[in-house]
Amino acid sequence: MPELYLALLDRILTPILLLLAVVFLLAGHNAPGGGFIAGLVVATAFLMQILARGDSFVRKLIGIYLQPAMGVGLLIALLSALTGIGNNGVFFQGVWWKLSLGSFELEFGSPTTFDIGVFLVVSAFVTSYLLELSRPAEGAAR
């Protein structure tokens, strides 16, 4: 069910949404955002693609990555939780590293990577449901 005006709009909106998702993901620990929200934003971007160009287009584009992305996301989250133990702490104990790039300092820790895992699971989960549900039913008209 591709729609012309959506196809025009999504050229502009999809990159913006994906960029927004990255911002939400990385800034999420201090500003509104986070992995869950970023995942939903990515799903929205793909939703737009589905509506604009049809589900088979999107499926061809990213279909095979969805299930692996969920698995990888879960693994990243689990490993982030385990870094605490590796660092002589307990399960889920946060471990933080400081990256200084000149005057700019970036704090990066196991909660951040955990959030990235959440992001992967959520985005792939929602997108895969959208894809499955938008697949035209066999036997149905259209």
Added chain:
Amino acid sequence: MKPPTSGGGVTCELPYNGSMLTNLLALLAVSGPILWLLRPHRWRHAGWLAAVAPAAVTAWLLGQLGPVSQGITLNEHYSWSQALGLALDLRLDGLGLFFGLIIAGMGTAIAVYAGYYFEKASTLGRFYALLFLFMASMLGLVWADNLLALFVFWEGTSITSYLLISFKLTDSNALEGARRALVVTGIGALAMLGGFVLLGQMAGTYSISGLLALPPNTFTGHALFVPMLGLVLLGAFTKSAQFPFHFWLPGAMAAPTPASAYLHSATMVKAGVYLLARLHPALAESPLWFWALFSVGGITMLLGAVIALRHYDLKAILAYATVSQLGVLVMLLAFDVKLATVAAVVGILAHALYKGPLFMVAGIVDHATGTRDIRKLAGLARSLPLVGAAAILAAISMAGLIPTFGFLAKELLLENFFALIESGQTQLGWAGLAATVIAGALFVAYSLIILWEAFLRRKPALKAAKIEHAPSALFVLPVLALTLVGAAIPFFLTAIENTLFAVPVAAITAAPAELHLALWHGWTPIFLTSLLAIALGALIFTQRERVRKLFASGIQVSGARAFDGLVDGLYALAGWSTRTLQGSSFPTQISIPLLAAAGVVIYAVSLNLVADLRIDWNAVPTFYEVVLPTLAIVATLAIARAQSRLSAIISLGLVGVVVLLIYVFFSAPDLALTQFLVEVLTLVLLVLVFYRIPHHAYPKQPKHRSMKYLLISLAVGVWGFGMALVAAGEPLFPLISDFFSLNATAAHGGNIVNVILVDFRGFDTLGEITVMVVAALGGYALLRASRMRPIKAEEDFEEPYDA
């Protein structure tokens, strides 16, 4: 060697800061998947490469025999979750070393054997991955020094065992057997976890060494001793296939033979025995412990031996013989005397060294001839001399003929009962002795049956199976090696009795042990009883057809059938509740939980909570406090009045937007963002779902049903309103949000919502995303299934939704 006193932390007699135990577990856990990646089925002798890791573990453990027998234990401590008392504590003591040697040593032989068993089957890599994961779990189980960690490893063995039994995915028998094994051992393990928690409560620590250092009456004198013991024993008995849970073990024989030989004979089924031995010092003083283990073990011993005679399948005979032997071990652990413990320890090793090889022989025979039915086999000792030699050596040990390792084990077993009679407990002693002689005679009988019918006689009873491809000598080598080790041990008793045997005995009895084992004691009553059992066994062997008929006509104790009945009943219950609660239309389904929730809250509100509400009647609502709710009410009415699905969905979306705006005005940007995204996505999802439902399925509601829904909606509305009032009123409990806002900066975050999600309550989030992945897989399968049988559209179906 006495267990050291423990403060729950690191306990260590000698300064030891290594991490060898952890490294070995990691080595095994990693080497399986690596082998899989190397695609071992393409190599001719992959088994030898696979054996490197377990061989290394065996070698290291052998090196520890000396230090450990002098009372040195190795301890490693990793904190896992302090709040739960869960720590990954590993401890190598006498018992752990003894079991570790069996696990790693047998594992080495099995790794080589499996390489030839699977030949070039591409599933070899998967088998190795599972086998090594199992090995790591099993070693972790016997090395764990924390009850909860032990439980984790215990479940690890159950899961890998499940995957190994159901290894051949197309075999419905294997799937059934695997499910049964998993459910039975899983139920037992859950019960055991409950028992562990009680045990931990009594001791004040989950550390096993700490718990064993306490005086036994901490447990036996405790008010909750009986439930605790019952739960722990349930775990041990299900795992070790004791009556009445014995039925899962023969069903597990659908596993590939290397797995049967390893998991379901030599190692995993001994986990229950291990647990009993491990907790022996703390619990064995109780008479309840004695009677439970003695009766269950005794019944299992007799039952297994009797059923074994009924079967013609080599693996089935061996499986029931294993059940019987496990019964012997459990029965021996009932006693709180050194002699019984020695008999159990010797029995464990002897059994591993004859039953494992016998299973492996059955696998080779199956491999070479295509059958395991002893009626179709004959003369294998001549056609496959090496296999025959291994089989004969192992079978005479199983029969307990002098001078084998099995003979030594049986002597000790009998000696235990003679000692019991001498000590005055004559009735018990004679009963045990009689049971042992009967079981011993049956052991002799089926050993002779296997030997004679499959290996020695010239003509089979049925049409003979031909040897299609003879096994290579390298295939037989690991089997022969194990049997030779077993055959040699009785002749080197003095050299090893005070290391290999005394060390676990000391750990079980919690007292230093010095042993004097010998094969030959002269013409003692014990030896004469042993001869009597052999003579009886030979008699049964000569009358075997009659005995088989007699046993076959007897009452068939079918635990499997009872279990299947239980499972079917559970399915029926689930089906009934699903039909009743969820079989109706969607509005009815959704009303049930909503009304239940509303009912509870309305009841709570009716009690006295309303009085505490702080309602400021003089407050003047702001502009948006008036506009937004009005908008929501209008939108809600529009949903109820909607003539088509699309307009209903759009109105519903409007309600969502109002909620979103409320979040915005009350400065909750994170919630607003989430609400916005969820709103957009659910709107589209709803459209997509309704797109699939034929148009005519949106009928006009009859009046009485509309009224019903109106009442339900009102109740839910009152519930929501009440919740909001209570939440805004005087806090019933101290608020947790202060903690979050105070500590967010310590957790390196400025956004409290996010810090809660990924740090404070990270555990919840991890659980949620795990559920998400599981739900995704399940939903994916369901949507796939619905596509296979599409809902037939009606003829008048044209447009998915109304314009």
